[in-house]
Amino acid sequence: MTGTVAAIGAGLAVIGAGYGIGKIGGSAMEAIARQPEASGKIQGAMIIAAALIEGVALFGVVVALLQG
Amino acid sequence: MTGTVAAIGAGLAVIGAGYGIGKIGGSAMEAIARQPEASGKIQGAMIIAAALIEGVALFGVVVALLQG
Amino acid sequence: MTGTVAAIGAGLAVIGAGYGIGKIGGSAMEAIARQPEASGKIQGAMIIAAALIEGVALFGVVVALLQG
Amino acid sequence: MTGTVAAIGAGLAVIGAGYGIGKIGGSAMEAIARQPEASGKIQGAMIIAAALIEGVALFGVVVALLQG
Amino acid sequence: MTGTVAAIGAGLAVIGAGYGIGKIGGSAMEAIARQPEASGKIQGAMIIAAALIEGVALFGVVVALLQG
Amino acid sequence: MTGTVAAIGAGLAVIGAGYGIGKIGGSAMEAIARQPEASGKIQGAMIIAAALIEGVALFGVVVALLQG
Amino acid sequence: MTGTVAAIGAGLAVIGAGYGIGKIGGSAMEAIARQPEASGKIQGAMIIAAALIEGVALFGVVVALLQG
Amino acid sequence: MTGTVAAIGAGLAVIGAGYGIGKIGGSAMEAIARQPEASGKIQGAMIIAAALIEGVALFGVVVALLQG
Amino acid sequence: MTGTVAAIGAGLAVIGAGYGIGKIGGSAMEAIARQPEASGKIQGAMIIAAALIEGVALFGVVVALLQG
Amino acid sequence: MTGTVAAIGAGLAVIGAGYGIGKIGGSAMEAIARQPEASGKIQGAMIIAAALIEGVALFGVVVALLQG
Amino acid sequence: MTGTVAAIGAGLAVIGAGYGIGKIGGSAMEAIARQPEASGKIQGAMIIAAALIEGVALFGVVVALLQG
Amino acid sequence: MTGTVAAIGAGLAVIGAGYGIGKIGGSAMEAIARQPEASGKIQGAMIIAAALIEGVALFGVVVALLQG
Amino acid sequence: MTGTVAAIGAGLAVIGAGYGIGKIGGSAMEAIARQPEASGKIQGAMIIAAALIEGVALFGVVVALLQG
Amino acid sequence: MTGTVAAIGAGLAVIGAGYGIGKIGGSAMEAIARQPEASGKIQGAMIIAAALIEGVALFGVVVALLQG
Structure with missing residues (x-):
């Protein structure tokens, strides 16, 4: 190996x-379907929450790249 | 090996x-079925959320390719 | 081995x-059953979402093939 | 070994x-039971979605066969 | 070993x-119980979906047999 | 070892x-309980679906026996 | 070891x-509780389905015994 | 070791x-609670189903004992 | 080690x-809460079902003790 | 190591x-909340069921202690 | 290592x-919320059930400490 | 390594x-939302139950620290 | 490695x-949505429960840091 | 390797x-959809809860980076 x-x-x-x-996005889809007029607020909160995960994930992948 | x-x-x-x-797309299907007239908004939000995952995933696969 | x-x-x-x-397709089946008249929209969104996964998956299999 | x-x-x-x-097929069964008159549309969408998986899966098995 | x-x-x-x-068959049982008069359509779709899996599975087992 | x-x-x-x-059989039990008069159809479909699994499973066990 | x-x-x-x-038996219990007058049919179908599993399982254990 | x-x-x-x-017994408890007057039938079917598992399990433990 | x-x-x-x-006992608790007057029958069936598991489990632990 | x-x-x-x-105790909590006047019976059955598990568990830990 | x-x-x-x-405590929270006037009984039963687990768990940790 | x-x-x-x-705390949140006037009782029971887990967990971490 | x-x-x-x-926070979100006027109490209990986990988790990470 | x-x-x-x-964010989406007028409170609590996890997670990734 x-x-x-x-x-x-x-x-x-x-x-x-x-x-x-995926969890955040999936719930956002259902939330928009239930309250289409609040889609602006929901999409905003979705991007904030997703960004928090995106940051840690990219940091983790970069750590893996550095330690290869 | x-x-x-x-x-x-x-x-x-x-x-x-x-x-x-899959989670985002599956919820989007159900959301379009519940609110067909909001399918534009839902499809837009679906692609934004999926793009965030797609980016990290391709980055991860490229890291795996570089370190083979 | x-x-x-x-x-x-x-x-x-x-x-x-x-x-x-599977998740996207399964939800699409249920969505078509609930809104048969919106089957065009649903099938379109289903193929977009599935294509995003298909792309990463084929890329991953090709990486595995290259590194055999 | x-x-x-x-x-x-x-x-x-x-x-x-x-x-x-299995997920797509199972949902298709339930969808046909709920809307028997839409069974043509559902079966069509089922085969499209299943074909997308079938393709990747056969590709994966062939990769395994080549690398044995 | x-x-x-x-x-x-x-x-x-x-x-x-x-x-x-199992998933397809189980859903087919419930579908027949809900719509006994559509049992022909359901059983037909069940066999199509099951055949798609059966094919890949037998291919996989044969690959395992060849590589023993 | x-x-x-x-x-x-x-x-x-x-x-x-x-x-x-088990999944097929369990759903068949519930289906018979919901539609006792359709128990013939259900039991027939149950045996067809179970046979498809039984075949692959016995093939798999025989492969394991041959390669011991 | x-x-x-x-x-x-x-x-x-x-x-x-x-x-x-266990899945078949558990569903059979619930089915008998919902339709006590159909307990004959249910118990019959339960034993057929369980026998299909019992056969493969005993075959598998015997294979394990032979290859010890 | x-x-x-x-x-x-x-x-x-x-x-x-x-x-x-456990699955069979748990469902039997709920079944008796829903239909106390059918407790004889339910307990009978519970013991038949449990015996089928008990047999395979004891066989499996004995195989393990023989191969120690 | x-x-x-x-x-x-x-x-x-x-x-x-x-x-x-645990599964049997938990279901028995809920069954007694739903039908307090049938608590004798339920407790009896609970002990029969639990004894079947207890026997196999003790046998398994003794096998582990013998093979230490 | x-x-x-x-x-x-x-x-x-x-x-x-x-x-x-945990499963037995959690169900007992819900059962007492649904039928507070039957809390004596429920607590009694809870302790019997828990004792059956407690016995096997202590036996298992003692076996682990003896074989250290 | x-x-x-x-x-x-x-x-x-x-x-x-x-x-x-956690399972016992979580169910106790919900039970108190449903029957606040029975909170004494519920808290008593919660501590009995939790003590049974606490005992085995501490015994297990001590065994791990002795065998380090 | x-x-x-x-x-x-x-x-x-x-x-x-x-x-x-997490299980206890999550259930406590829902319990307070359902019965805000019983929040004192619920928070008290939450801390008792959490303390039982906290104790074992800290003991386990200390054991891991001692055996490093 | x-x-x-x-x-x-x-x-x-x-x-x-x-x-x-995550479990505590997710339940707190739903609790605030159900009882917006009790958001102070809920947020307070959320932070207490989260602090209990945060403490053990940081302790665990520090143990891992010390033993590297 | x-x-x-x-x-x-x-x-x-x-x-x-x-x-x-993901759990916190997903629940927050659903909470905003149910109570759009409380979206300020919900987003505030979401960020507090997410920050508690973000802190431990970054600490953990840094520990992994230091010990590479």
Whole structure:
């Protein structure tokens, strides 16, 4: 076996980001469907929450890249 | 055993992307079915949320490719 | 044991694609059943969302193929 | 222990295909039961969605076969 | 330890087939119970969907057999 | 440690068969309870769906036996 | 460590049998409670479905015993 | 590390038996609470279903004992 | 690392017993709350079902003790 | 790495006990809330069911202690 | 790698205790909210059930400490 | 690989504490929302239940620290 | 492979903290939405419960840092 | 295999953060949809709860970076 184990860490980080943003995004879809007139507020809050996850996830992938 | 372990990291990244975009897309389908007239807004928000995951996932797969 | 470990990564990528497209497709079935007259819109959104997953998944399998 | 590890990747690919097509097919059954007159549309969309998974899964199994 | 690891791949393939056909079959049972007069359509769609999984699963088991 | 690893593959195949036939059988019980007069149709469809899983599972166990 | 790995395969086979027959049996209990007058039909179908699992499971345990 | 690996197989067999009989028994409790006058039929069917699991489980534990 | 692996098997057996008896006992609590006047019947059936699990579990732990 | 593997078995046994007694206790809380006047009967049955798990769990931990 | 494996056993024991007491405590919260006037009875039963888990868990952690 | 395995035990202990206190705290939030006037009682019971988990968890982490 | 295993323990501790605080926070969101006028009480209880998890989690990460 | 194991710890930390913030954010979306006029309060509480997780997660990733 060759390759770096660190790539597995990058993959796990993507799982975390995918789970989190997927949960937020999925709930946002349902929220817009229930209150179409509040779609501005919902989309704003969705991007704030997703950004918090995106930041940690990119940080985690970069750590994996540095340690390869 | 031959091959690089990094490919497992690429696979995990696809699991993350699949889970996340699947959750968002699945909720979007149900949202369009409940509010067909809001399908423009929903599809727009769906693509924004999916893009956030797509970006991290492609980054993760590229990291796995570099470290093979 | 012989063979490359990378094939496991290809398998994991298919799990991700299967989960994601399965979730989107399953919700699309239910959405068409609830709103048969909106089946055009739903099928369109279904293919967009599935394509986003399909792309990452094929990329992941190709990475596994290159690193075998 | 003998044999190739790649066969495990083939097995994982079948899990992904089984999960995804199973989810789509199961929802299609319920959709036909709820709207029997829309069974043509539903069956059509079911085959499109299943084909997207089938393609990736067969690709994954072939990758496992090549790397044995 | 003796024996081939490939048999584990065959077992995983059966898990995938069992999950998928089980999901489709279980939903078909409930669909027939809800709409007994549409049992022909439902059984037809059930066999199409199950065949898509059966094909990949048998392919996966054969790959495991070849690589033992 | 002695013994063949292939027996683990046989065990996994039984898990797959148990899950699938259990899901189909369990739904069939509930379907008969909801529509006792359609028990013939339901039992017929149950056996067709279960046979599809039984076939793959026995094939998988035989593969495990051959590769022990 | 001594002992054969094959015993783990036997244990996995029992998990599969337990899950499947448990699911069928549990649904049968609820079905009898909902339709006590159809308990004959339900018990008959329960034993047919359970027998299909029992057969594969015993086959799997015997394979594990042979390969110890 | 000393001891036989086969004891893990015995433990897995007990997990299978516990899951299955627990599912059947739990549903039987609820069934008796819903139809107290049918408690004879329910208890009879519970013991038949549990016996099918008990048999495989004891067989599995004995296999583990023989292969220690 | 010292110690016997068999103790892990004993732990798994306790997990099985805990899951099964916990499921039965939890359902029995809810059943008594729904039908307090049938608490005798329910407690009787609870002990029969729990005894079936208890027996296999103790057998499994003793097997683990013998093979330490 | 030092220490005995048997401690992991003890930990698994506690997981089993925690799951089982937690399930029984949680259902007992809800049962008392639904039928406060039957709290004596419920608490009695709760202790009987919990004792059956407690016994196996302590036995399992003692086995782990003996085999350290 | 240094350190004792036994600490993993201690961690598993805490998982068991956390799951069990968390389940009991969470149900107790909901029970008090539904029947505030029965909060004395509920809190009493909660502490009895939690004590049964606490005892096994502390025993398990002590076993892990002794075997380090 | 360097570092002590015991840190994994500490991480598992935190998972246990997080799961348990999270379950209790989450249910307490919902309970206060349903019965705001009983928030004193609920918060009191929440802290008692959480303390029982906190104690075992800290004990587990300290054990992991001692055995590093 | 280089690096310390202890970092995995730190990651597990963050999973525990994320699960617990996420559960508490998510329930708090729903509680505020149901009772906006009780948002002060709910936010107070949320911070108390989250602090209990935060403490154990930071302790766990510090243990992982010390043992690297 | 090359690379540091610590990157796996970073990936696990991102999973924890993603799960937790995803749960909080998803519930916040639904809460805003149910009470659009309370979106200020909800977004405030969402950021407080998410910050508690963000802090531990970044700490965990930094620990992984230091120990690479």
